[in-house]
Amino acid sequence: MIRNALEPWHLLIVAIVVIALFGSKRLPDAARSVGKSMRILKSETRALKEEGARSRPTDD
Numbered sequence: 001m002i003r004n005a006l007e008p009w010h011l012l013i014v015a016i017v018v019i020a021l022f023g024s025k026r027l028p029d030a031a032r033s034v035g036k037s038m039r040i041l042k043s044e045t046r047a048l049k050e051e052g053a054r055s056r057p058t059d060d
Contacts, residue, residue: 022030
């Protein structure tokens with residue numbers, strides 16, 4: 001039913017709305033903070049996985 005739901009002109013409209021909401025001067029700062037947040041989330045997820053692997057008892 002929903003084929004080709006996300007076409008290039010949809011992305012153009014989303015980009016225009018984002019620029020209108022945040023302004024072109026604040027966009028680089030917003031992108032930078034999103035990148036930092038993603039790196040922190042990724043490192044925390046990796047730490048939790050490693051901690052879970054270390055605390056898991058082995059079947060010897």
